[in-house]
Amino acid sequence: MEWCDSEGLAVVGGYGVEDLRTLPLTYWERLGGAAAYCHLEGSQGFVGALVGEIPAGKSLRPVRHLYETQVLILEGRGATQFWSGSADRAVTVEWQTGSLFSPPLNARYQHFNGSASEPVRFVAVNNAPLVFNIFRSPDFVFNASHEFTDRFAGQGDFFSSELKPSELEDKAVNFIPDVYAVRLDPHPERGIGFSRLGIHLSGNSMVGHIMAIESGTYKKAHRHGSGAQVIVLKGKGYSLMWPPGGDFVRVDWRKGSLLVPPEGWYHHHFTTSREAARHLALRRGLRGIGIPWLPNVSEHEGGHRMEHEDEPPEIRAMYEADLAREGIPLRMEPIKRAR
Numbered sequence: 553m554e555w556c557d558s559e560g561l562a563v564v565g566g567y568g569v570e571d572l573r574t575l576p577l578t579y580w581e582r583l584g585g586a587a588a589y590c591h592l593e594g595s596q597g598f599v600g601a602l603v604g605e606i607p608a609g610k611s612l613r614p615v616r617h618l619y620e621t622q623v624l625i626l627e628g629r630g631a632t633q634f635w636s637g638s639a640d641r642a643v644t645v646e647w648q649t650g651s652l653f654s655p656p657l658n659a660r661y662q663h664f665n666g667s668a669s670e671p672v673r674f675v676a677v678n679n680a681p682l683v684f685n686i687f688r689s690p691d692f693v694f695n696a697s698h699e700f701t702d703r704f705a706g707q708g709d710f711f712s713s714e715l716k717p718s719e720l721e722d723k724a725v726n727f728i729p730d731v732y733a734v735r736l737d738p739h740p741e742r743g744i745g746f747s748r749l750g751i752h753l754s755g756n757s758m759v760g761h762i763m764a765i766e767s768g769t770y771k772k773a774h775r776h777g778s779g780a781q782v783i784v785l786k787g788k789g790y791s792l793m794w795p796p797g798g799d800f801v802r803v804d805w806r807k808g809s810l811l812v813p814p815e816g817w818y819h820h821h822f823t824t825s826r827e828a829a830r831h832l833a834l835r836r837g838l839r840g841i842g843i844p845w846l847p848n849v850s851e852h853e854g855g856h857r858m859e860h861e862d863e864p865p866e867i868r869a870m871y872e873a874d875l876a877r878e879g880i881p882l883r884m885e886p887i888k889r890a891r
Contacts (some may be wrong), residue, residue: 553591555684562588568803568811572603572675573626573784579734580604581713582694584613590781594793594812597681597778598836599758604664604668606630606672614662620756621678622654622834624700624731624783628665635660637699639706650785652728653711654753656702656704658696660740675810677781677834679758692730702754703828710754720837721750721759731785731832734762742848742857744884745769745828760834765789768883770822773858774847778815779836784808787829792867793819816843818858820867824874860887878883 556563561580569575577586583604590601602621606612606628612637623632624649633642636659645653646666655661665672678692680860687693704710710726718724728734728751736747745766752759765771765787773792782791790804793813803811813819823829849855851862860868868887875882 553589553681555591555690556591559690563720564588564590565592567593567801568805568809571806571808572601572810573673574807575603577603577605582613583615584720587608590810591681591697591811593780594780594810594814594817595681596778596815597685598777598838599679599781600681601781602676602678602680603782604674604676606663606674606834607687608665608671609615609668611662611664613642614660616658616660616694616696617680618658618687618696618880619678619680619683620654620657620757620758621676621680622652622753622756622760623674623676624888625649625651626673626675628667628670628674630666630672631664633662634704634710635662636701636704636706638701641706643706643708643710645711650730652731652751652753653726654758655757656754657700658709659700659704675783677758677760677783679779679836682836718750718752720839721752723749724752724755725858726754731762732830733803736762736764742774743769743771745823746771746788757837759837760832762830762832764828764830765821765823766828766883767826768826768852768875768881768882770820772860773818773820773863773867775816775856776813776845776847777820777836777842778812781834782811782814782821783832783834784810785829785830785832787823788825789821789823789829791819791821792870793817820863822871822874824878826878826880833877859882861889863887865889 846855
């Protein structure tokens with residue numbers, strides 16, 4: 553993250569961030585506002601998360617860039633304007649807490665706070681680490697003039713919230729007004745009480761998914777590529793992450809937390825609150841790059857999802873103890889292990 557150092561942009565490391573909403577920020581000249589860049593252990597040079605703030609009644613500077621980004625509004629309300637040389641007027645998107653959108657690649661845009669009394673806090677998950685490692689030229693990344701009109705040409709209806717079929721994920725969509733209200737599809741094969749919806753935003757290569765894990769349950773352990781930025785939307789719990797044959801790393805989380813499992817590490821997500829946990833995972837995409845991970849296919853069938861009967865016994869014991877401390881019942885069947 554040499555570029556961040558040269559810009560005076562604070563970098564946050566480790567395996568997790570306790571709360572993005574209270575993460576300390578410092579002024580970043582290029583943005584025109586306070587920010588910090590989260591490049592956690594599992595990001596591994598592909599994807600990171602910029603946390604930024606818009607002061608009450610103010611706006612940030614207009615920007616454009618050759619890296620993709622996916623913006624989640626953590627707190628506040630306001631609007632973003634997008635410009636294209638192919639159109640004679642800006643396209644404006646109004647947003648609130650829980651809104652999610654992705655600026656089209658290299659389109660010029662500007663964020664505005666809609667409140668005169670409260671700041672806006674957002675997190676923008678992006679593939680800037682990958683792009684900067686390729687080009688090594690901030691001037692090119694931020695000032696290239698090429699417009700990707702096949703993605704965005706100033707269409708007034710571009711940021712539609714209509715969910716459409718997608719070849720990369722379950723649904724393609726350019727604006728989600730409220731990630732808390734999106735209907736998810738049940739996937740009990742990945743864990744009792746687990747539901748999910750994959751999303752593909754603005755025709756970019758990055759993708760993501762929204763998932764929920766019900767109270768008293770946890771998702772089956774699985775492995776996949778690096779860079780998935782898991783943002784906790786609601787609920788409380790913890791995640792266990794470990795390399796095959798290695799020690800557990802435990803990350804406790806609650807609303808506003810961020811964690812990033814490293815590539816090839818097993819990881820479970822455990823809910824310990826009475827309400828279901830809901831997470832937003834924003835990922836690098838790039839199908840066909842690196843190991844062809846199959847996190848949704850059982851290891852018994854050649855994939856990278858561990859079945860409950862194969863997980864280390866201490867995992868279920870740890871979860872039962874955590875639930876007992878919270879006074880929450882376990883909603884899962886006993887594990888039947890092979891003798």
